[in-house]
Structures are given as C-alpha cells and as structure tokens.
Amino acid sequence: MAAALLIDDVTVEFGSFRAIDGLSLAIDYGEVRAVIGPNGAGKTTMLDVASGITRAKQGRVVFDDTIDITRSSESDIARAGVRRKFQKPSIFEGLDVRQHIAIGAQGGLRRILSPYALAQRVDDVLAEVGLADLALRPASELAHGQKQWLEIGMVLASQPKVLMLDEPVAGLTDEETERTVALVRKLRRPDRAIVVVEHDMDFVEQIADRVTVLHEGRTLFEGSMQDARADARVVDVYLGR
Amino acid sequence: MKPLASDRPFQLLLAVVLAVAALLAVSMVTPLGISAYLANAIGQLAAFAVLALALDLIWGYLGILSLGHGLFFGIGGYIVAMHLLKHSSEVTGRVPDFMQFMGWSSYPFYWAGLGFFPYALLVAAVVTILISGVFGYVSFRSRVDGVYFAIITQALVYVAMLLMFRNDTGFGGNNGMTGFLVLFGWPIGGSGVVIAMAVVSVLLLAAVLLGCRLLLGSNFGVLMIATRDDEVRLRTLGYETLRLKLAVWCLSALIAALAGMLYVPQVGIINPRLLSPELSLEIAVWVAIGGRGHLIGAVIGAMLVNALKFWLSAAAPELWPFILSGLIVLVVLVFPNGLVDLAKLKLTRPMGIKRLASEPELR
Ligand SMILES: Nc1ncnc2c1ncn2[C@@H]1O[C@H](COP(=O)(O)OP(=O)(O)OP(=O)(O)O)[C@@H](O)[C@H]1O
Ligand SMILES: [Mg+2]
Numbered sequence: 001m002a003a004a005l006l007i008d009d010v011t012v013e014f015g016s017f018r019a020i021d022g023l024s025l026a027i028d029y030g031e032v033r034a035v036i037g038p039n040g041a042g043k044t045t046m047l048d049v050a051s052g053i054t055r056a057k058q059g060r061v062v063f064d065d066t067i068d069i070t071r072s073s074e075s076d077i078a079r080a081g082v083r084r085k086f087q088k089p090s091i092f093e094g095l096d097v098r099q100h101i102a103i104g105a106q107g108g109l110r111r112i113l114s115p116y117a118l119a120q121r122v123d124d125v126l127a128e129v130g131l132a133d134l135a136l137r138p139a140s141e142l143a144h145g146q147k148q149w150l151e152i153g154m155v156l157a158s159q160p161k162v163l164m165l166d167e168p169v170a171g172l173t174d175e176e177t178e179r180t181v182a183l184v185r186k187l188r189r190p191d192r193a194i195v196v197v198e199h200d201m202d203f204v205e206q207i208a209d210r211v212t213v214l215h216e217g218r219t220l221f222e223g224s225m226q227d228a229r230a231d232a233r234v235v236d237v238y239l240g241r
Numbered sequence: 242m243k244p245l246a247s248d249r250p251f252q253l254l255l256a257v258v259l260a261v262a263a264l265l266a267v268s269m270v271t272p273l274g275i276s277a278y279l280a281n282a283i284g285q286l287a288a289f290a291v292l293a294l295a296l297d298l299i300w301g302y303l304g305i306l307s308l309g310h311g312l313f314f315g316i317g318g319y320i321v322a323m324h325l326l327k328h329s330s331e332v333t334g335r336v337p338d339f340m341q342f343m344g345w346s347s348y349p350f351y352w353a354g355l356g357f358f359p360y361a362l363l364v365a366a367v368v369t370i371l372i373s374g375v376f377g378y379v380s381f382r383s384r385v386d387g388v389y390f391a392i393i394t395q396a397l398v399y400v401a402m403l404l405m406f407r408n409d410t411g412f413g414g415n416n417g418m419t420g421f422l423v424l425f426g427w428p429i430g431g432s433g434v435v436i437a438m439a440v441v442s443v444l445l446l447a448a449v450l451l452g453c454r455l456l457l458g459s460n461f462g463v464l465m466i467a468t469r470d471d472e473v474r475l476r477t478l479g480y481e482t483l484r485l486k487l488a489v490w491c492l493s494a495l496i497a498a499l500a501g502m503l504y505v506p507q508v509g510i511i512n513p514r515l516l517s518p519e520l521s522l523e524i525a526v527w528v529a530i531g532g533r534g535h536l537i538g539a540v541i542g543a544m545l546v547n548a549l550k551f552w553l554s555a556a557a558p559e560l561w562p563f564i565l566s567g568l569i570v571l572v573v574l575v576f577p578n579g580l581v582d583l584a585k586l587k588l589t590r591p592m593g594i595k596r597l598a599s600e601p602e603l604r
Contacts, residue, residue, distance in 0.1 A: 083477065083478070094470050103464070104478055
C-alpha cells in the first residue's frame with residue numbers, strides 16, 4: 001500500500017532541546033491515524049514539520065511516496081494536497097464564514113475553480129461541516145466549537161490528500177464531539193489519509209484505525225487503540241496519568 | 242467588508258470630496274469667495290489624505306506598519322520638483338540656483354528628459370517600484386514583520402534624508418529645490434493655476450479613495466484581510482502571501498509617491514526635511530487618529546490633524562507638539578479605533594445596543 005505521508009528519521013531541535021528525535025512514521029491512504037501522547041511529546045511539532053512551518057534538522061518528509069516536501073514552502077505543501085488544522089483555532093476575524101470556505105476551496109492565488117464550481121464547492125462544504133445557516137456570519141461571532149468546524153471546513157474545502165487535525169475536539173461539549181466524530185468518519189476516503197492529534201481517548205477510540213503514541217519526540221507504540229490501552233509503557237507515560 | 246452600495250459613510254465622504262472638487266472648479270470661473278490661499282490649503286490637505294490612504298492600505302488592511310512612507314512621498318516629491326525645475330529652465334534658459342552655487346553649468350545626466358512630464362511620471366513610478374520592491378522583497382522574504390519592519394522602514398527614510406542633505410548629489414542638498422516657475426507652461430503662482438492644482442489633488446484623492454475601496458471589496462481584498470488576521474493560516478492554505486504583500490506594498494508606495502507629486506508643486510519647495518522620521522511617524526498618527534482599517538478614517542484623520550496644524554502653525558506653533566501628543570494619548574486611551582469610534586457611538590445610540598452588536602468592528 002502506498003504511504004500518503006512518510007516521516008523518515010526526522011529530528012527537530014529548538015536550541016539544544018530535541019523536540020523530535022529520529023521519528024519515523026508512515027501513514028497510508030484510506031486510514032485515520034491518531035497520534036497521541038503527553039503534553040510536549042512533539043505531536044504539534046511533527047505536524048509543523050509536515051506542513052513546512054518548522055524545518056527538520058535531519059530526515060525527510062515524503063508525500064505520496066515520491067514527492068519530497070522536506071524543504072518545500074508552506075504554500076507549496078498545501079497546494080500539493082497536505083493540509084492541517086491548527087491546535088488553536090485559526091480563523092480570520094475580519095471575514096465571514098463563507099469567505100473562509102471560499103479561500104480554502106480556491107486554495108492558492110491562482111484561481112483553479114470557476115465561480116460556479118467555487119460556489120458549488122463552498123455550499124457542499126458548508127453543509128458538510130454544518131455551518132450552512134451561518135454562512136454570512138462574521139467568523140469572530142462564532143462559538144468555539146463552530147470555529148473548530150469552520151477551520152476544518154476551510155482545510156477540507158480543497159479536498160486534500162492528507163488531512164491533519166490538531167486537537168479537533170479540544171474544548172468541545174460532548175454533543176459537539178459527537179458531531180465531530182461523525183464528520184471525521186465522513187471525511188475518510190480510500191484516497192485520503194487523515195492524521196488526528198487528540199487527548200480525548202473516547203474520541204480517538206471512535207475514529208482511529210491505528211494509534212501512534214509519541215513520547216519525548218519518539219514513537220513509543222504503534223497499533224490499535226485496544227492494544228495501546230493494554231501496553232504497560234503507554235499506560236505508564238500517558239494513559240495511566 | 243460591506244458592499245459598496247450599502248456603505249453609507251463611504252458614499253457620504255466620497256460625495257463630499259467630489260463636491261469640494263466641483264466647488265473649487267467652479268470658483269475658477271466665477272468667484273465663490275474661495276481664495277487661492279484657501280484652495281491651496283485644501284489641495285495640500287488632499288495630498289496628505291492620499292498619503293494617509295497609502296499607509297492605511299498596508300497598515301489597516303494588511304497589518305504591516307511602515308514608519309518610512311515619507312520615503313515614497315519624497316521620491317514623488319523630488320521627481321516632480323526636478324520636472325518643474327527642468328521645465329522652468331526651458332523658460333529662463335538658466336540652471337537652478339542650487340546648481341549655480343555648486344558651480345555647475347549644466348544638468349547632471351540623470352536629469353535628462355525630466356522636463357517632459359510623462360517621462361518624469363514614468364521615472365517616479367519606476368524608482369518607487371524598484372525601491373519599494375527590493376526592500377519589500379528582502380524584508381518579506383526573510384519574514385521580517387511587526388515592530389522590526391517598522392523600525393527598518395524608519396531607518397530607511399532616515400538614510401534617505403541623510404543622503405539628500407549632501408550637496409553634491411545633484412538633488413539640491415540641504416536647501417532642497419524651489420523656485421518653480423511654470424507648470425505645463427503656465428505661471429505656477431497664478432491663482433488659476435493654484436486652484437487648478439487643488440482641483441486635481443482633490444479629484445485624485447477621490448479616485449484613490451474609490452480605487453482602494455474597490456480593491457478591498459474584491460477577492461483580493463478578502464485575501465488582504467486574511468493575511469492581516471492570520472498570515473500563517475493563509476500560507477498553509479496554499480497562498481503565496483509574499484507575492485500578495487509585495488504587490489500591496491508596492492501599490493501603497495506608488496500612492497504615497499503620487500501624494501508627493503501632488504504636494505510639492507503646491508508648497509513650492511522640497512527639501513530633505515520631508516524625509517525626516519517625524520513626518521513618517523506623523524502619517525501613522527493621522528491614520529490612528531482617524532481610525533485605521535477604515536479608508537474614511539485615514540482621510541478624515543489626515544485632514545483634521547493637518548488642518549489643525551495649518552491653523553496652529555500660524556496661531557501658536559510652539560503648542561503643536563503638545564497638541565499632537567495629547568491627541569495621540571486621547572486616541573489610545575479613549576478611542577482605540579480612532580475617530581471612527583466616535584461616529585459609531587453617535588450613529589448607533591438611538592438604534593440601541595443590538596445594532597452595534599450586529600455590526601462588529603472589522604478589527
Ligand atoms: N518554537 C518553539 N521553540 C522552542 N520550543 C518549542 C517550540 N515549539 C515547541 N517547542 C517545545 O517542543 C516540545 C514539543 O512541543 P509540541 O507543541 O510539539 O507538543 P505537543 O505534543 O503538541 O503537546 P500538547 O499536547 O501540549 O499540544 C515542547 O516541549 C515545547 O515546549
Ligand atoms: Mg500540540
């Protein structure tokens with residue numbers, strides 16, 4: 001099976017501190033992979049490397065088996081089809097909901113969609129993330145959960161091949177979390193890989209095919225959520241706390 | 242941003258600006274009691290308003306504060322001054338005074354052709370784009386922004402000032418350039434010409450105001466606001482924000498240069514003090530006082546502050562720094578969004594708080 005995203009022996013240092021230490025990880029098309037681990041384990045940093053925001057000191061990141069994106073710019077990576085939602089909901093305070101989705105759908109300065117196709121796509125995505133009724137609402141007026149969905153919508157509007165979600169249910173109510181579970185399940189496709197970083201284990205259990213447990217910048221465990229719960233080291237550094 | 246068709250405050254301001262232009266134009270044929278002195282003051286205010294719009298475009302809508310926009314204002318000003326002197330020489334047959342002091346009997350080579358206005362216009366545009374383009378590219382490329390960018394722009398304008406103070410550069414040195422005699426063949430001091438310059442300035446103010454508004458209302462404007470609000474987010478959605486910022490930065494510089502080209506013929510002199518860091522700082526103050534991120538705020542701020550300055554520089558020049566500082570403190574403490582806050586307060590009170598909440602502040 002082809003790896004959608006390959007992280008190959010990546011090391012990231014901030015000064016003398018190693019946030020990621022020779023990490024290797026392969027994510028396949030069609031799967032939903034959860035990346036879990038204690039605070040500071042390097043989960044967000046890993047996504048930062050994959051999206052071009054932070055540079056690896058060593059190692060490579062390969063998209064779709066052949067495209068080396070280790071040194072590519074953020075916008076090139078995004079246009080190639082690797083997109084992410086940030087841990088802190090990142091939206092544009094001065095724009096309305098619809099404008100956000102349109103920006104995501106157009107996905108670059110060069111227009112790829114005709115006005116008609118764009119409007120169509122935006123409507124579809126708005127419906128998919130459940131924000132159709134709020135299309136003309138300024139994003140600054142949305143509730144926290146709605147901002148999370150707005151950002152997911154913005155990211156998925158370009159139909160990415162690799163979708164990375166950093167803590168999509170942080171701060172959400174149980175009901176909102178349920179809706180996000182349904183959303184993520186709908187987003188899984190044979191030609192797409194989804195990476196989800198989360199601390200909410202019930203959520204992870206419901207969506208993930210496999211989990212990777214990070215600890216101090218390294219892979220501690222990889223396998224099913226069930227096995228992770230049974231793993232003594234995982235319980236020791238993370239789940240047991 | 243509201244659609245232009247329903248943006249009443251903007252329409253109102255544009256109508257006022259156009260009405261002023263019309264009044265001035267009419268007063269050239271039938272006396273309306275508008276003296277050449279008043280027309281000249283209005284024309285200068287219009288040039289400052291254009292300059293404020295240039296800054297608001299990048300500061301208010303792109304989040305990039307420049308404290309060096311006097312540089313581009315100066316480029317426009319210097320090149321139009323060179324044009325006017327060259328043109329005047331064609332009438333008098335002599336080189337300008339400052340060159341005679343230097344013992345030069347002919348113009349340096351880089352003055353060639355500047356007597357031809359379209360060429361001067363082209364030179365001003367090319368020089369502005371070149372300087373702003375190189376500077377912008379290098380800064381944005383290395384992701385310099387915020388306070389660092391502001392400080393570098395301030396340093397840049399300061400360096401330009403020092404350069405212009407030198408007498409051997411052929412730009413008039415510390416005395417600058419003055420003694421403009423003719424404008425397109427007309428004596429520049431005649432009241433008809435003075436008023437005509439004011440009309441053109443006010444009309445160009447209207448054009449720039451409308452142009453900026455249309456730009457901001459377009460898809461491109463949406464991307465500008467997105468860049469301002471969260472540039473990393475926009476980049477990771479596939480947008481090359483470097484290009485976008487560079488384009489707007491150069492456009493802003495061009496508008497500032499245009500303002501300089503309007504300003505200098507009307508004051509009749511340019512010297513390196515136009516490039517002093519104070520002026521560049523003051524532009525930001527005008528915009529902040531009017532309300533940044535609202536084009537009308539920039540225009541109103543520039544007009545009010547400069548009108549006050551005109552009046553005080555005659556009545557009590559020593560008070561000016563205190564009054565300006567007082568205004569800044571007032572704005573920072575009481576109206577963080579500038580005078581636009583004040584207008585909103587008045588407009589919305591009768592309709593209740595709800596209305597205010599349904600029209601959130603742009604930022
Ligand atoms: N820009 C930076 N400069 C210095 N240190 C950083 C930087 N970014 C992250 N770190 C450090 O790297 C480590 C990993 O951070 P990271 O954000 O990847 O953790 P995380 O696994 O996402 O944690 P959390 O679950 O709390 O979000 C932390 O110790 C953090 O303090
Ligand atoms: Mg994190």
